[in-house]
Amino acid sequence: MAEFSLELNEDQLQLQKWIHEFGVDVIRPVAEEWDEREEFPWPVVEQAAQIGLYGWEFMAEAMLNDPTGLTMVVALEELFWADAGIGMAIMGSGLAAAGIMASATQEQLMEWVPQCYGTADDVKVGAFCASEPDAGSDVGGYRTRAVYDEATDEWVLNGTKAWITNGGIANVHVVVAVVDPELGSKGHASFVVPPGTKGLSQGQKYKKHGIRASHTAEVVLEDVRVPGRCLLGGKEKLDQRLARVREGKPGNAQAAMQTFEATRPAVGAQALGVARAAYEYSLEYAKERHAFGRPIIMNQAIAFMLADMATEIDATRLLIWRAAWLGKNGKFVNAEGSMAKLKAGRVATWVTERAIQILGGYGYTREYPVERWHRDAKIHDIFEGTEQIQQLVISRAISGLRIE
16 A cells, blocks of 8 residues: 655656646647637547547556556646646546446456547547436436346446536447336446447537536437446346345445546546636736736735635645545545545635636636636536535535435
C-alpha cells in the first residue's frame, strides 16, 4: 500500500506539465468556439488521441497502475483548468470504462474498454447510461428493464435514459437496467450494448447552461437485444447475487452506485480545475485593472476575496487528494469521496461567481471567460450525485443511521 503523501512523483509532475501545455496550446484557443457551437469537439479529441491523452491505455495507466490514486485527479484538474466542456468530451468515455470495470469479468474488460475509445486514427467514444427522466439521484426509481430470453441467450432492454454523456453518438453504451423490480436498487445489472445494435437511438439532445462542448442526450432503448455475454459479470454471478438479496443477505453495491463511488474524487478534481482557472484569471485582472489611481487588488475588498478564493481552492485540493488516496486503498470511512465532491462543487460555483464580481461588468460579458467558467462550474453541484445526495451519503456514514 502506498503511503499518503502530498508530494507528487516525477511521473505525475511530468503528466501535470504535459496536460497543462496541451491545455494552453490546443484547448484554450478554441474553448469559446466549441462552447458557442454546442457540438462535440471531435478535432480536439482526435488531437488528444494522437498524443496519447485520449485512449484506454492512458485511462488504465492512470486508474489501475497508480497506487497513490493521485494521477487521475492531477490530470483532471489540469484538463478542466483548460476547459470543462472539452475536458468532459475527452474524459466522458472514462465513465463508460469505469462502468465496465465496476462489474466486468477480465475477458469483458479487455473486449469492451478499448472499444470505448477506438484508436488514435479512428476515435470512438463510450457512454454510461444510468439516469432516467424520472430517476436521477433516485437510483431505486429506474424503470429501464432487462428481460432474459432463455431460448436465444439474449437480454432484451427497454426504456429511456436521460442526461447521458455521449449518449447516442457512442460506439459502446453501458446501460444499467432493472432485472428484478421487486428488489429495488439491488435488482440492477449493467449491460454492454455493442455498436450498431438495433433498437438503440438518440432521443433529444439537451441544450445546456454549461459544459456545452460535451454531448448530452437521451438514449432510447426499444426491444434492444444483446447477447448473454454482454451482461457484465455474467449470469451465474448475477443469479448468485440476486439469490443472496432475496434471502435477506447483503448483496454487492448496485451497479450505478459502484461507478459513482469510484469517480466522485475525480469529479471533484474537475470542479477544482474550473475554480482554479477563474481564480488565476481574476487575480491577474485585479493586479492589472486600475481604478481610483491604483490596481484594484490594493483594495481590501478585492484582496480579501482573492485570499478566500485561494484558501478554499487549496482546502478543496487537500480533500480531493485525501479521497483519491483513500478510495484507491480501500480506506473510505466517512464518505470522504462524497465530502470531496460536495466541497469541490460548492467551491467552484462560489469562486467563479466571485471572479465575475471582481471583473465587474466585464465579467458578465462573453468577451471574458469567467462567465463561461461560472456556467461550467454549476454542473458539479448536480451530476454524479447532487449536493444534497452527497450530504445524505455523508450523514449516513458519520451517524451509522439511515437518514432519509
